[in-house]
Amino acid sequence: MKLFRLLLICALVLLLLLAGLVAMMPAKAALGWMQGRLGPLQMEDVSGTIWNGRAGRVSAHGQPVGALNWTLHPLALLGGRVDVDLAIEGTEVNAAGFVSARRDRSLLLRDTRITMAAQRLQPALDIPALRLLGEVEMQLDEAEFAGMFPKRLVGKAWWRDAAVSGSAEALLGTLRADFRTDASGALIGAIEDEGGPLVLEGQFRAALTGYEAEALLSARDGNPQVREALQYIGEPQPDGSSLLHIQGRVLPFR
Numbered sequence: 001m002k003l004f005r006l007l008l009i010c011a012l013v014l015l016l017l018l019a020g021l022v023a024m025m026p027a028k029a030a031l032g033w034m035q036g037r038l039g040p041l042q043m044e045d046v047s048g049t050i051w052n053g054r055a056g057r058v059s060a061h062g063q064p065v066g067a068l069n070w071t072l073h074p075l076a077l078l079g080g081r082v083d084v085d086l087a088i089e090g091t092e093v094n095a096a097g098f099v100s101a102r103r104d105r106s107l108l109l110r111d112t113r114i115t116m117a118a119q120r121l122q123p124a125l126d127i128p129a130l131r132l133l134g135e136v137e138m139q140l141d142e143a144e145f146a147g148m149f150p151k152r153l154v155g156k157a158w159w160r161d162a163a164v165s166g167s168a169e170a171l172l173g174t175l176r177a178d179f180r181t182d183a184s185g186a187l188i189g190a191i192e193d194e195g196g197p198l199v200l201e202g203q204f205r206a207a208l209t210g211y212e213a214e215a216l217l218s219a220r221d222g223n224p225q226v227r228e229a230l231q232y233i234g235e236p237q238p239d240g241s242s243l244l245h246i247q248g249r250v251l252p253f254r
Contacts (some may be wrong), residue, residue: 066090109143129232134161171226
């Protein structure tokens, strides 16, 4: 009995020592061992530990993303999950939130915020005469991904300090979108203004086969700058408003 108790104590001590070594393992060494399993993700200028670390330069598919900070939750490993708080500091996109990777390779996101320059919306909106100004902030309340595709998504987005320049210049105010996935897995949502110079009302839908959006825009109280800008957006309507309809493909199907 005493021998068994001694062996148990020794085993516990060894486990504690091993846990301590893992906890203090440099992140650079851990990522060096895992590099072949990270796929298109490349990390450089790595510091900290495997539990609390930072990569000064991160790229995906050869494109720079920015700096990455992470904090792992060790107790989640006992349940077969990898739970981590992430923060991305990029030149064009910033993001922070909680991510949980499961055994079935699904990802859960919670309380995630993403900010980026409104100019990144330019290819989707296809308004070549105008340059989009301001910042887009996205809030993901609930998100579940299988592979790279969302199974469940609930959130909001704001285009803050929305404005355009180029062939016309106008301040538009703050624009908002509420979105969620429906029973088919498609992302649906509604867009509206929050009382600024632009009156906006519309809806959108996005699925694997493509996306489509339609919105009616008009100048609040006849704002002359907005009315001028609307000449370059969508199709003019008899009442002076503009109907914008956009569509495109998400995946390059042939």
